[in-house]
Amino acid sequence: MTSVEIVRVGPDEWETFRDVRLASLAEAPGAFGASYDDWVHAPESRWRSRLTDVPFTVVAMSDGRGVGVVSGAQADGHVELISMWVAPDDRGTGLAGRLIDAVAEWASSGGHDTYLMVRDDNARALAAYEKAGFVDLGIPDGWPADAPLERRMRRARA
Template identity: 35%
Template sequence: MSADAKSAYEVRRFRADEWQGFREIRLEALKDTPIGFGERYEDALAKPDEVWRERTRRAAQAPDNALFAALDQTGRPVGTAGAFTKAESSLTEGKELVIYGVYVSPEHRGPRLGVASLLFDAVIKWAREDGGADVVTLSVHERNDRAHAFYRRYGFADTGETEPYMLDETASLIWMRYHG
């Protein structure tokens, strides 16, 4: 990623008053990659503004959950990535934070622009420094090859664990662990 690409984006935690931008990028993500999230576009679209305000407020302020935005030069969110504390971890190594909500708008994807890497740098730093994570994990849909490949390049490895995908139990989520 070039220095110009890095300076073209601001990556920071969503602010509580940015619920409309969060709603827009989330709906875009659900339309673009329906298998990438545990929520259907139609269900998200039907949610009242109060739900979006609360989701954004929590992601902006909660000590155990943070959602980061990559903003283009106009201030529009073009990517997201968050992390939350996993309530019941099967790991014995300590506190586990799970990355979620990873999405980059199609016109901002690719290693030349580096938006996904910028988001992961921010969310992993937060997970370790503010979230107190000993372990960082994520899950990826078995048919989301592009995301799976990026996660491997970034330093995640498959754990061998899978679970049924909540929106289609004939499909699986693959669990990955960060080794960077």
């Protein structure tokens, strides 16, 4: 197996982020709030804005291509882990844990806990988050009856 490097990206690396983000949206369309169609024709300015508005994004690079991505967004006194994805061929390798840890460590360095939302039917993701130290807080009260169920999870700062 080739080595995988975790690289923090910002607005100047928008093309690297774009490529892995579009791959994630195409491969796992039900896992995200956004869709491939929402982003496939987005101009450079929109990609750069995403990487400015969300202050922490890392991409897992292997042989010059993105095989994983995750972001950390600042929220009311905590960090929200968002946009997590690992390419199918790289699942089960520990890469998910490395990406999760990158966000949680960034959050902890700012004195924050890390939270996330994950689809209730995504057993693999739930297991990865629990293995990485997240506690399942359940489905939030008042969850819309017509929306796919999502669980709230929390990892306390180190």
